[in-house]
Amino acid sequence: MARNPTMNDVAREAQVSLKTVSRHVNGATNIDPALAARISAAIVKLGYRRNLSAASLRPGRTSKTIGLVISDLANPYYSTLARAVESVADAAGYLVTIASSNEEGPRHDRLMDRLMEQRVDGVIVVPPRHPARDWSEVPPPIPPLVFLDRPAPFADADTVLADNAGGARAATLALSGAGARRIAYVGDSPDIHTMRERHAGYTTALTEAGIRADDSLTITSAHTREQAERAVGALLREDAADAVFTANNRSTIGALLAFQEAGRRLPLVGFDDFETSLLGNPPVSVVSQDIELMGRTAAESVLARLRGDTSAFATKVLPTRLILRGSERRPERG
Template sequence: MPRNPTMNDVAREARVSLKTVSRHVNGETNIDPELAARIGAAIVKLGYRRNLSAASIRPGRTSKTIGLVFSDLANPYYSTLARAVESVADAAGYLLTIASSNEEGPRHDRLVDRLLEQRVDGLIVVPPRHAARDWSEVPPPIPPLVFLDRPALFSGADAVLADNAGGARDATLALSRAGARRIAFVGDSPDIHTMRERHAGYAAALAEAGMAVDDSLTITTAHTKEQAERAVGALLRDDSADAVFAANNRSTIGALLAFQQAGRRLPLVGFDDFETSLLGNPPVSVVSQDIELMGRTAAESVLGRLRGDTSPVSTRVLPTWLILRGSEKPERN
């Protein structure tokens, strides 16, 4: 593995003193513009990054740290993923550093850069809905990298996904078989890969059942449970839908809140199980995915690369399964 470039390398490339490079890297501005330009060009050419962990790493040792960047720290889905990644990393003697991009491309890039500056040994990322920078623009070396929950955006990286389309198809067909003919899709933005895949599965199930996608029943603005509650509340008020496929856990919770407010419910299947899904009457039917397995698989993939695994990069798609608990059926009068 090639060694990481140092400030000495930058100084030699830019033909300046080490002290001048240090001042530039640490943000000092009273540097001759010509020298600053040469230093900046050398940094880009060599792919130099500040080593924020240098003081705590002895020569020949690694940081024993894995970085995890996901989308939303407040979402229980990602907290479960993080816990699973951490359990595997900890067992192997690695510290997990976690950061949330909030689905913002520039923030995601800053977090990735910061983790790389800290010399993490491996990196697991959930790409944001709008990438701000192509991974080809990230200066090498890039440590072992796994894309989680969404497809790989870098040719040298592994990926771990769930069968989003298949799970959404199963959920929609269950609602259709229970008698629904106007099934609403309630979820987040189609800019998110998982939402696109789940809507594709929903559309495939409608076609299989002899129904067409109705754009008026396709809601892709429910990023929060409150937004989902308002959307489902509108469906209840105008009687435009006779069932709901909620495309993530927040949309499911929002639908339940709308049912509670209206004093009646529609047949419902949600994507992703959650802790209180069994407390309703009836309990909530869900498409379940093994979130812990997804996190463990990603962590094991990174650790395998660190231990010398040189097999071709791969995308692993984990199965989902439908759990019917009764909420997919019409309400009894």
């Protein structure tokens, strides 16, 4: 296999010095136009590409790459986050390397080590539900780091979160305000920070509405859409609840499928909007967090650190918005 062309090859082809080629490929603009044209033609002819991995090893040079470790790329929530991060990074001239931890602590640690071995300039991380290694055990140097969606115990990092508790409180109060008294909570494991916060908001709202919490109506095992569907189906068969708050989009979709299977629905508000939420009759009421804004904010935070921002590390909590579309109300009797 032929070797990749080098800057030396470009210099020989263009009949210029190696230093001039280096200045050209690194963006210098004060090169004689005739020389720049010859270098550009040589680059095209030879198929030369910069070796950014090697360049990043030299003092003062970077890989122009940001690592993004999320939980599950198959979840539309995380793919939207990734797209937002990528758009900001791309505009700043950075490539984003995306990987999924699948909520596994050891896998997350391997991904982090690999990204740092590849000399990424910064990292944005959604911490896994079961961390394996403490951040104090990560060998330095650690590049600029931003925790996204969930916090982690590491002082030298910025964090970007949504107001999970406030959004869940608003959703539950909307259901109680529409007359519900037995409001079920359906969500994923409380090991996940966002789920703990959303359940806390739910219980706060019950207290404010004068409703006694009922553990039998709290379901925290709905990791998948299918598990949520089975859980809500059981609530319907047992006539246990008169409304449902679903704590993420997969739980909401599972609840809707259970309603379809049973041929009847309960008042419902879900956390996180999703593309098909408007297709129901009525459309699904949701707590909407600006996922794109979260991704953009995380990317802007890590880029600011790369540009030299030395201000105190901070946690930014972005607001949520309750969108009532009718599903929070009891179905009208025919």
